[in-house]
Amino acid sequence: MALLNVNIDHVATIRQARLTDEPDPAWAAMQCELAGANGITVHLRQDRRHINDRDVRVLKETVASKFNLEMCMADEMVKIAEDIVPDQVTLVPEKRRELTTEGGLDCVKTKEQLAKVTKRLQKxxxxVSAFIAPEESQILAAADCGCEAVELHTGMYANAVKDKKVESTLNDLRDAYDIAVTSGLVVHAGHGLTYRNIEPVTAIQGLCEFNIGHSIVSRAVIVGMRQATEEMIKLLTR
Incomplete structure (x- = not known):
């Protein structure tokens, strides 16, 4: 059965719109857990545009489920992870001006650095998981670097419009899953997934965890965090 990790970054985005102290991501995390979420995901960016250092410390102390910290491989971020010790770190690429993470980590190009960072975190x-495009070269490089898991970037699927393109991207995800499992990796998925498009991806047997944020927080503005999480869990387990 596929499990849900809720990314609560955009709870902090709402808070930062007024530079105030609410809503608190820790409150949102609690509601997600009460709804049955498997874990909580946050991305601590170098520019601290939403989640900040205090959030990460508080969540580490209060999250009772899995705490997954997304971050880039900058030494500053690695040191924070070594100090906080989340349950999981998902390594992602990061650009200053991007609205959200635009693509997967290039494990081939950054192989030496990735191996060093992975080893430090595992100590x-x-x-350690790597957020990657569903491509064989990236999967094999992640495995070679010692990563225990990969999160397949589902953005190409989420952005596909025509039926042929949708099916093509789903096939890419299926093939990537098979390669990753053969390489000894645990396989997660996420990016751009919503209440409207999640079900075809959940039909891929073996995907064990989904990281979903923006769609859930958007729904929560209308119905509340707990109900929004419950609705997504129902789609994952249907």
Whole structure:
């Protein structure tokens, strides 16, 4: 059965719109857990545009489920992870001016750095995942670097419009899953997934975790965080 990790970055985005103290991401995390979420995901960016250092510390102390910290491989961020020790770190690329993470980590190009960062984090007992495009070269490079898991970037699927393109991107995800499992990796998925497009991806047997944020927070503005999380879990387990 596929499990849901809720990315609560955009709860902090709402807070930062007024530079105030609410809504608190820790409150949102609690509601997600009460709804049955498997874990909580946040992205601590170098520009701190939403989640900040205090959020990460508080969430580490209060999240009772899996705490997954997304971050780039900058030394500053690695040191924070070594200090906080989340359950999992998902390594992602990061650009200053992007609205959201635009693509997967280039594990081939950054192989030497990725291997070093992975080793540092694993010494602290942190499970390491890489957020990557569903491509064989990236999967194999992640495995070679010692990553225990990969999160397949579902953005190409989420942005596909024509039926042929949708099916093509789903096939890419299926093939990537098979390659990753054969390489000994645990396989997660996420990016751009919504209540409207999630079900075809959940039909891919073996995908064990989904990281979904913007769509859930958007729904939560109308119905509340707990109900929004419950609705997504129902779609994952249907």
């Amino acid at each position: 602290k007992g942190i499970l």
